[in-house]
Amino acid sequence: MKRKISIFIVVAMLLTLVTGCGSSKVENNQENAEKKPERLTMYIGVVEEQAMKIAEEFEAATGIKVDFVRMSGGEILSRVRAEKDNPKASIWYGGPADSFVAAQQEGLLQPYVSPNAANIDEQQKDPEGYWTGIYNEVLGFVVDNRFFEERNIEKPKTWDDLLKPEFKDQIVVANPGASGTAFLFLSGMVQQRGEEAGLEYMKDFDENVKQYTKSGSAPAMSAGLGEAAIGITFMHNGLRHIEEGFENISVIAPEDGTWYSTAAVGIIDGAPELEAAKIFVDWALTKEAQEIGQQFGSYQFPTNPDAKIPEQAKQFSNVKLNNYDLKWSGEHRAELVEKWDNMIKDTKKEQ
Structure with a gap:
């Protein structure tokens, strides 16, 4: 009789242990499910x-x-x-x-x-x-007004104006390989003019570039500090610096259209x-x-x-916006940046 009672007690203890573990596991699962990310x-x-x-x-x-x-x-x-x-x-x-x-x-x-x-x-x-x-965000020009006032020359109104010889070494823009802002400029120009003419424009434009930055917002500050006459960037970057007290700069939307x-x-x-x-x-x-x-x-x-x-x-x-194929741009990003990079390197070799 004692043997039977002992076996009953052991079985009961095992059942209690198993049931307790199962209950704990359910509670833990519920707790984990309800736990918010930290x-x-x-x-x-x-x-x-x-x-x-x-x-x-x-x-x-x-x-x-x-x-x-x-x-x-x-x-x-x-x-x-x-x-x-x-x-x-x-x-x-x-x-x-x-x-x-x-x-x-x-x-x-x-x-x-x-x-x-x-x-x-x-x-x-x-x-x-x-x-x-x-x-x-909309692409445009941020210009240092002092440069134009001192020389009594007109500020750029169109993308082709940026090719004028008086702007040699006076333009700052980001590198299209590092900056989405600058890639928008490159891809937009190629889409609007065709690959050959678009890349040719970028080659001529390079003649007037003083510096290619990593950041797409940096060209606005370059204009504000007088390091360059023109910065190619999103226009809101220029507006921010004007609010910060850079009264010497102004923001221009290209008359021949731009890209957002x-x-x-x-x-x-x-x-x-x-x-x-x-x-x-x-x-x-x-x-x-x-x-x-x-x-x-x-x-x-x-x-x-x-x-x-x-x-x-x-x-x-209400600025004039040119057509821009976002899907095409994304799909051809790598090859377009490579073509631009090789073209710029070849230009520097020629110089």
Whole structure:
């Protein structure tokens, strides 16, 4: 009898132990499922002050802490390529959408259609969610007024004006291989004039270039500091420096038309913080998130129709825009940059 009682007790203890383990496992699974992401790493292509504010506001709204590295759009693309097999960041924020198209073609992005993307115009997002537009920016000239006043010469009004001999070594523009801003200029010119004529223009234009920068926003500061007479950049970069007190510069929209870029946000393929990345994309498409840049002189045109257009940018709401095939641009980015690079090298050899 004692033997039977002992066996019963052992069996009961085992059943209790198994049941307890199962209950604990269910509770742990529920806890993990409900646990919110805590951190997010991103590569970001906006000015440093704006990047910091975006990180702060996102953390305040969601509790997710952001670590970011600020780079130009072209640099981000190169970094994402290099880390393809072991991604270090989950979000790519900022930079022209044709860089995102190129990344999509190379399998570097992961699709995610945010519910907030329904508010964004069809032309400013990828239908499969590989990227979604966050703001639009327009290419133009930022000029140092003093240069023109001292020499009593006219400021450039068209792209062809930039080829005038009086502007030799007086133009600063970013390198198309490093900057999405400069690639927009290169691709736009090729699309408008044809490859041969477009590259020929870029070759002639190179004669007047003083410096190719990494950052697409740097040429505006060069004009502001008097390091060059003309900076080729997005016009909102010039508007920001005017607000900062650079009264010597002005911003010009080319009369023969220019090109605009849709800056985007996307999730990097293999994102180590996928859930946090999705939450960020949702947030980045909101009215509140898209109005943050205006606090720091980033006077772009938001893609969310409910977000207000900065007063400083309204004067450029009706500039003439040339046609621009975003998909073609993204698909031919690498070969176009290579052709430009080889052409510039050959030109330097000739000199």
